[in-house]
Amino acid sequence: MSAEFNLIKQYFTRPNAQTDLGIGDDAALIKVSTGHQLAISSDMSVVGTHFFQDAASYDIGWKSLAVNISDMAAMGANPKWTTLSIALPEINHGWLAAFSTGFFDCADQFSVDLIGGDTTRGPLNISVTIMGETPVGKAITRNNAKAGDDIWVSGEVGHAALGLAYLQDKVSLDDEARSTCLLALNQPQPRVALGLALRDIAHSCIDISDGLLADLSHILKASRPNEIGAILQLEAMPCLNAIKARNQEPKIQQAILAGGDDYELCFTASSQQREAITTLGKKLGINITRIGETNTTGNLTVTLDNKILNTSQLGYEHFKI
């Protein structure tokens, strides 16, 4: 794009705290701490697929980085560096100012340096690569769930999907639920401190981006060849009381079980860790809720009032494990 370098200088260049060479050369240079592995993840956000055309650019900036930081949290990695590539249909300074403010507010909250990227002309597309550190061998992967583990989630589930459904006129929400759900959708809070603390506690961990059942099934599938399954209790799911009271409604069930975009952590741990996890939640000031347990059935089952729920109509994918 014609004004590429001015855009980067104007909106995306700031002093870095932990980077040897930042934006401005053919590549950035970093040093990974001794005894650590580097964790790397990339996510692409596209207008019309991941956010509405008229979404607030502050939120787009925040969320495009937050969803990547969430991947670090899910690995038990400490996020430190990011690149940002962005395609823009035109140079809109108001849009860019708010976008970069949202992006850097998120970067500041989690002490992440922006070290490189690209700006170009094209349909709006935001591509972020995040890098973080974890001591060698300490990353929490998906493939180590054990039969008999407790299954836990942080924060609340289904809120982001209900925020989206509200914007699409698919569900009604009272004032409190509406504001809570829209905030969950627009400004997700990556659970970095929790992820770091889970390194020595969790057997497996994932962040909820595709939906609780889909993401839990990723854990179960990755933890084969042992025939591992799980049973969840819908009434145990953490969400606003006003939402919980409606958990007989298919739309609410769908949001809780199959809605994505919550970016909470779903993890499994030995039942011997219950007290440690409860203490950890209090220390960090976040809800951590036990929602079920893994087993040897090979199936993923959800119950409500002790009856098995038919989850085949929830409209999500990747459910089968």
Place this chain on the structure above:
Amino acid sequence: MSAEFNLIKQYFTRPNAQTDLGIGDDAALIKVSTGHQLAISSDMSVVGTHFFQDAASYDIGWKSLAVNISDMAAMGANPKWTTLSIALPEINHGWLAAFSTGFFDCADQFSVDLIGGDTTRGPLNISVTIMGETPVGKAITRNNAKAGDDIWVSGEVGHAALGLAYLQDKVSLDDEARSTCLLALNQPQPRVALGLALRDIAHSCIDISDGLLADLSHILKASRPNEIGAILQLEAMPCLNAIKARNQEPKIQQAILAGGDDYELCFTASSQQREAITTLGKKLGINITRIGETNTTGNLTVTLDNKILNTSQLGYEHFKI
């Protein structure tokens, strides 16, 4: 995208040679070699901006990785890992098969592992982040050119721009020139071996993506506060004889001096290194040509037959230093 995981498994998952944990978890894990810095660069390629709608997807795959590897070459870094995020308007298996073949042919040639990324629905967009290693303090940056340095380029310059101009019906080329220039445009060859060998030879280095004068001006500007300039001889520029014979034509001058996309290395070095550089070119089997020298004028001047060329009409940007 609905078939995200199938796409990744079908087209983008292969065994990795130098990666602790590859595609399939929330993040990949790598170990950076002891005593090394990690070099990181990101580039985004968009249909209509970086390639034509009907470009061969093999070439798009090759080039989207090659231009990133070229950034590693320009830093004197050894490329080792890459992520690939791609937005696709639809799932076209023929397109994807050829794209991934081109991408992996390039990855194989330079021993790069694909360790992560994203697939999503949207206007065609390819975003790559490359990572490589360089011994601490050995990276070749842009900011260390000295007045009196020789200026060198690898390979040939202007060919890619002439290939593009040919496709746009803006220039005529004979058969040999046409096939050479289209290959330069579609399948650039990153100069990794040269970049690595230049660590102890070059004062500064950049790859030619924006055009020779623009990229050289990046070096000169970065090497301030010293008032550094340069003088180049147009007749010294390496290109096909059939092109060189036409270097009085404005279109040819524009391609050589302001055309981008060559991904050759432009570097500066002490004149005491001439023999070492000539020997290196023979050893690597590539042309390395001395095209001018830096000075203390603060201006970037080009001569042809000992007369100063008016370069103000060449239509490039970032020329002023």
